[in-house]
Amino acid sequence: MRTLLDIEGIDSVTASLLEAAGYTDIDALISNKPEVIYAELAKANKMLNIMEQEPSLELVKSWFKSFTEKVEHPSVVVADSQPNSILSTDPSIVEYRVPSALPLAEDFVKNQEIVLAQLPRVTKISDQTGDAEVSLEPSEEKRLPKSLDKKVKAHAIRRVEPRKPEVDKTRLQSIDDYRINGNGVPSHQKQEDTNNVREAMSGTNAGVDPSSEKYIRGVLHNDAQRTYFGAWGQILACILLVGSIAPIVYILFQPEHYIWGWITPVVLFLALVVYALVARKSSCPVCRQRQFVPKACRKHVKAHTWPMLGNMLPTAWHLVRYKWFRCIFCGTSIRLKE
Numbered sequence: 001m002r003t004l005l006d007i008e009g010i011d012s013v014t015a016s017l018l019e020a021a022g023y024t025d026i027d028a029l030i031s032n033k034p035e036v037i038y039a040e041l042a043k044a045n046k047m048l049n050i051m052e053q054e055p056s057l058e059l060v061k062s063w064f065k066s067f068t069e070k071v072e073h074p075s076v077v078v079a080d081s082q083p084n085s086i087l088s089t090d091p092s093i094v095e096y097r098v099p100s101a102l103p104l105a106e107d108f109v110k111n112q113e114i115v116l117a118q119l120p121r122v123t124k125i126s127d128q129t130g131d132a133e134v135s136l137e138p139s140e141e142k143r144l145p146k147s148l149d150k151k152v153k154a155h156a157i158r159r160v161e162p163r164k165p166e167v168d169k170t171r172l173q174s175i176d177d178y179r180i181n182g183n184g185v186p187s188h189q190k191q192e193d194t195n196n197v198r199e200a201m202s203g204t205n206a207g208v209d210p211s212s213e214k215y216i217r218g219v220l221h222n223d224a225q226r227t228y229f230g231a232w233g234q235i236l237a238c239i240l241l242v243g244s245i246a247p248i249v250y251i252l253f254q255p256e257h258y259i260w261g262w263i264t265p266v267v268l269f270l271a272l273v274v275y276a277l278v279a280r281k282s283s284c285p286v287c288r289q290r291q292f293v294p295k296a297c298r299k300h301v302k303a304h305t306w307p308m309l310g311n312m313l314p315t316a317w318h319l320v321r322y323k324w325f326r327c328i329f330c331g332t333s334i335r336l337k338e
Helices: 012-020 026-030 034-048 057-071 106-111 146-156 175-181 224-243 246-253 255-277 312-322
Strands: 076-079 093-096 123-126 130-133 324-326 333-335
Touching: 012 034, 026 057, 034 057, 224 255, 224 312, 246 255, 312 324
Parallel strands: none
Antiparallel strands: 076 093, 076 123, 123 130, 324 333
């Protein structure tokens, strides 16, 4: 990329003055008139005192002249060495100005049936060395003409036809055959001995009213034994918790028997052990929530509930008595018997 120092007559000090005046590159410099640049340089030098004497108007004009001479494109000579060239039928040398080369798409060359051997070679003639080959690199900024570009793109795009699915005609049957034979797919045969996860076996609820609480329903628990003992642990922990209050009440009425006060901490410790080791193990196989662990959240509307006692003790009692329960959190019916 060209800088201000590439222009003849501009040194580093002058370039600093130009940058101070706002001319940081060649494009900004040549886009203004020499008179305007001269006035701004004089004003900037007066304020900043960068140079002893600001550039004269003649010097500024010489910058424009020097830059104009450098940016002129040299002539490139193109030689058509083949008489059947598509550019010219005369093998004489023709002079062209070639600033850049435009590439052609491969599909366009094939579709237009262009013979590469007929394309002319571009050579550069020098007075000292004679003929020498010139490599013209295509410019990234150049594009094909609109008409030619559309034609190239039209040939480059391939039309892909959608593939239609094939129908197996051997599997087709008439409506009458369907009514007689059906679709040929055997109906699902329920196996009570292996697929009893969603519903209980027929013998489990034999003779029981489906609307009764005794009717075992719901999804089969994958760890029924642990859940069953966990419910018993919750009930026992609640009984021990209430029982630990009895010695305190007794001592209030019989102070002389204060020695029985040791029963309270022992019973509380037993209740804690039973709850931690047994009751906390019960969980729902659907939502994976532990049933007998207090949790500050909204409980399901179908969960077992007793007034003033909450959900955990009623759920444990229902589980022990009827061998099924509704999850406190998701409301799913869970059974322990197959």
